Amino acid sequence: MATIxxxxxxxxxxxxxxxxxxxxxxxxxxxxxxxxxxxxRKPKAKLSGFLxxxxxxxxxxxxxxxxxxxxxxxxxxxxxxxxxSLRSVATAYYIAETVDKLIEETQEVxxxxxxxxxxxxxxxxxxxxxxxxxxxxxxxxxxxxxxxxLNHCVECRAAINEGxxxxxxxxxxxxxxxxxxPAALPVDATELSELRAIGGNIPKQVSSKVAxxxxxxxxxxxxxxxxxxxxxxDVTSGFRE
Ligand SMILES: [Zn+2]
Numbered sequence: 001m002a003t004i005x006x007x008x009x010x011x012x013x014x015x016x017x018x019x020x021x022x023x024x025x026x027x028x029x030x031x032x033x034x035x036x037x038x039x040x041r042k043p044k045a046k047l048s049g050f051l052x053x054x055x056x057x058x059x060x061x062x063x064x065x066x067x068x069x070x071x072x073x074x075x076x077x078x079x080x081x082x083x084x085s086l087r088s089v090a091t092a093y094y095i096a097e098t099v100d101k102l103i104e105e106t107q108e109v110x111x112x113x114x115x116x117x118x119x120x121x122x123x124x125x126x127x128x129x130x131x132x133x134x135x136x137x138x139x140x141x142x143x144x145x146x147x148x149x150l151n152h153c154v155e156c157r158a159a160i161n162e163g164x165x166x167x168x169x170x171x172x173x174x175x176x177x178x179x180x181x182p183a184a185l186p187v188d189a190t191e192l193s194e195l196r197a198i199g200g201n202i203p204k205q206v207s208s209k210v211a212x213x214x215x216x217x218x219x220x221x222x223x224x225x226x227x228x229x230x231x232x233x234d235v236t237s238g239f240r241e
Contacts, residue, residue: 002062002063003060003061003062003071004060004061004062004063004068005058005059005060005061006025006027006028006029006030006033006058006059006061007027007028007029007056007057007058007059007076008025008026008027008028008030008033008056008057008059008113009025009026009054009055009056009057009113009116009117009120010023010024010025010051010052010053010054010055010057011024011025011026011032011053011054011096011097011099011100011116012024012053012096012097012100013051013053015041016036018041019038019039019040019041019042019045020036020037020038020039020040020041021036021037021040021041021051022034022035022036022037022067023035023036023037023051023070024100025059026099026103026112026113026116027113028113030106031103031104031105031106031107031108031109031112032099032100032103032104032105032106032107033068033105033106034067034105035059035061035067035068035069035070036064036066036067036068036069036070037051037069037070038069038070040070047070047072047073050073050074050075051070051073052078053096054079054082054092054096054120055075055078055079056075056076056077056078056079056117056120057073057074057075057076058073058074058076059072059073060072060073077117077121079120079121079123079124080124081123081124081125081126082120082123082124084124084126087129088123088124088126088129091123091129091132091133092120092123094133095116095119095120095133095136096116098136098137098140098218098222099112099116099140101222101225102140102144102221102222102225103144109143109144110143111139111143112140112143115136115139115140115143116136116140118202119132119135119136119202122202127202127204128203128204128205128206130205130206130211131202131203131204131205131206132202133211133214133215134198134203134206134210134211134213134214134215135198135202135203135206135214137214137215137217137218138195138198138199138214138217139198139199140218141217141218141221142199144221146170146217146221148165148170148171148172148195148213148217149170149171149172150171150172150192150195150196151196152171152172153171153172153173153174153176153177154166154169154170154171154172154173154177154180155169155173155174155176155177155180156174156176156177158174158176160172160174161189161192161193162187162188162189162192163175163178163186163187163192164178164181164184164185164186164187165184165185165187165195165213166180166181166183166184167181167183167184167213167216167217167219167220168181168183168184168220169181169184170217172187172192185209185212185213185216187209187213190207191207191209191210194206194207194210195210195213198210198214
């Protein structure tokens, strides 16, 4: 039986049958994978302590019939501080669920692992949760190909330092073109430079406008992603009829 070694963070767990679990792992080198942990819910199961949610492990996997099987694990970082408060756990759940929704199995997204690990690490080290959440949202989206345009008006390409942020159009609009999206949010020069800087390190804190833009932009992309999946499902079922 072929053995595979990989490292990654557990982003989802579902119970299966009497004592098994299916784990979704965001790996360093294989994208998102689903694996089967057999017997892991039995009392005294050897691996159960290693297979907690948000755990960063190295895994030994054996080829299984449908899913690969976890045969060994050791912890690289238990990220124990993630559990320090209800809000910190909720933020970690949000990060894990968002990644699970946006990234397909085995889809290679450069830096997705790094972004998730840095976010969870910052949570476990008591970083500002709003700042971590916004940093995660804007950086994950940028790596998925949705880098917001923050330097030029998305309609006419004029360079601007303040304007209106459009979720729909994925960037800022100047005064002339703000009507292109009536729902666009006004962004002043300070907020815009804050947004531009968020591609670097996780900030100590973020303004409520930046938090609103990160969350709104993420919501928009998840919604669009869901609609295109539904569309694809409709089209495929149409072909079958
Ligand atoms: Zn313009």
